[in-house]
Amino acid sequence: MAVAFVDDVRQIKEENPFESMMSRFDHAAQLLQLDPDLYKVLRVPNREITIYIPVFMDDGRIEVFTGYRVQHNFARGPAKGGIRYAPDVTLDEVRALAAWMTWKCAVVNIPFGGAKGGVICDPSQMSQSELERLTRRYTAELIDFIGPERDVPAPDMNTSEQTMAWIMDTYSMHARHTVTAVVTGKPIDLSGSQGRREATGRGLLFVTDEAVKKLGMKAENTRVVIQGSGNVGGTAARLMHETGYKIVAVSDIHGGIYNSKGLNIPDLMNYLAKHKTLEKYQDAEPVSNHELLELDCEVLLPAATENQITSHNAHKIKCRILAEGANGPTTAAADDILESNGVFVIPDILANAGGVTCSYFEWVQDRMGYFWKEDMVNERLKDIMVASFHDVVKYAENHSVNNRIAAYMLAIDRVAYVTRVRGIYA
Numbered sequence: 001m002a003v004a005f006v007d008d009v010r011q012i013k014e015e016n017p018f019e020s021m022m023s024r025f026d027h028a029a030q031l032l033q034l035d036p037d038l039y040k041v042l043r044v045p046n047r048e049i050t051i052y053i054p055v056f057m058d059d060g061r062i063e064v065f066t067g068y069r070v071q072h073n074f075a076r077g078p079a080k081g082g083i084r085y086a087p088d089v090t091l092d093e094v095r096a097l098a099a100w101m102t103w104k105c106a107v108v109n110i111p112f113g114g115a116k117g118g119v120i121c122d123p124s125q126m127s128q129s130e131l132e133r134l135t136r137r138y139t140a141e142l143i144d145f146i147g148p149e150r151d152v153p154a155p156d157m158n159t160s161e162q163t164m165a166w167i168m169d170t171y172s173m174h175a176r177h178t179v180t181a182v183v184t185g186k187p188i189d190l191s192g193s194q195g196r197r198e199a200t201g202r203g204l205l206f207v208t209d210e211a212v213k214k215l216g217m218k219a220e221n222t223r224v225v226i227q228g229s230g231n232v233g234g235t236a237a238r239l240m241h242e243t244g245y246k247i248v249a250v251s252d253i254h255g256g257i258y259n260s261k262g263l264n265i266p267d268l269m270n271y272l273a274k275h276k277t278l279e280k281y282q283d284a285e286p287v288s289n290h291e292l293l294e295l296d297c298e299v300l301l302p303a304a305t306e307n308q309i310t311s312h313n314a315h316k317i318k319c320r321i322l323a324e325g326a327n328g329p330t331t332a333a334a335d336d337i338l339e340s341n342g343v344f345v346i347p348d349i350l351a352n353a354g355g356v357t358c359s360y361f362e363w364v365q366d367r368m369g370y371f372w373k374e375d376m377v378n379e380r381l382k383d384i385m386v387a388s389f390h391d392v393v394k395y396a397e398n399h400s401v402n403n404r405i406a407a408y409m410l411a412i413d414r415v416a417y418v419t420r421v422r423g424i425y426a
């Protein structure tokens with residue numbers, strides 16, 4: 001019993017995203033010999049806001065939801081980061097995700113700090129009108145804290161272009177004029193950017209291409225396993241299939257499907273759109289989301305949620321390249337196991353940074369009032385993703401650390417530098 005209890009505690013700690021983030025941060029800060037005063041400042045968020053959100057439900061009752069916005073850092077520019085709606089949102093999770101946004105924006109060198117929002121709710125059980133009222137009240141409560149120069153939200157799990165349109169409208173009603181740059185990931189006709197919807201998946205393709213080239217592999221001979229088929233996993237699957245990769249497994253929240261000869265992705269996506277599940281899809285065998293991670297493949301792309309690769313299954317992971325589409329899919333304890341097994345990791349704060357990079361383009365376009373063609377967006381996205389990939393890999397080689405710690409070191413160094421130059425108003 002006692003042993004089981006210790007194991008449970010260890011697992012809870014391992015799977016706390018804030019612990020996952022902090023253990024990498026501490027390791028990187030130590031290697032950088034970060035000044036102790038700067039360390040104290042950078043290890044905590046700038047501000048954490050908790051909001052209790054009353055919402056009229058469709059049956060006339062009022063329900064009170066809990067929401068958060070954590071603004072982790074503003075040193076390099078306005079805070080930036082998505083908002084997620086999910087029943088299991090916690091403050092620690094939002095805290096970790098906010099910090100990851102700071103490091104992510106610094107890795108790709110765009111002029112933002114980091115933030116994240118979350119509301120504890122089950123969107124699958126709510127009507128569109130309930131979600132609209134929730135979003136508007138959450139936005140109204142945050143009115144003094146967000147804005148194009150302050151903090152710019154975006155979509156994340158279970159929030160969409162529609163959610164961003166409601167936030168933009170609510171903020172604009174209070175400001176008494178239309179403020180498009182208060183959020184990114186808006187519908188294109190509402191001052192959104194071409195290419196934003198696909199940007200995270202496209203960014204994953206760009207960095208995976210670089211890793212494949214670096215390891216002397218070829219797309220045609222590369223089997224890819226993708227966990228998740230939402231905006232990130234689904235887009236990555238489509239674009240990688242078009243590029244010539246062989247996608248052998250894909251999953252949704254219920255489970256996955258596998259075909260060693262490769263899946264017909266356009267057909268599968270049509271099936272998913274029609275049936276809302278991959279179950280009973282022909283020409284493939286069913287696998288669970290856990291089995292899927294352990295399949296034989298060259299590229300594993302977790303694009304679902306946190307804590308998928310842990311100390312319990314890391315030794316069973318067979319891929320050569322791990323491209324992290326989700327935020328925090330790998331725990332800190334799993335990092336060492338993957339490293340000793342020679343897995344080439346493209347860490348989340350680099351791999352999935354295509355989304356926020358295109359958000360940066362959207363914010364720039366909104367402030368200019370001048371919109372770019374999709375080709376230009378994709379070309380600029382590619383430039384940033386490819387350059388950032390090589391920055392991280394070179395840093396790792398020069399400092400004899402793994403790619404993840406290199407990405408953290410590069411990011412922390414950039415944030416620490418501007419903090420030092422600006423000075424701490426203490």
Ligand code: GLU
Pocket residue numbers: 080081082083152153154155156157184185327352353355356357359
């Ligand atoms: N939610 C996305 C992320 O985790 C995008 C954030 C943004 O575009 O600001 O990177």
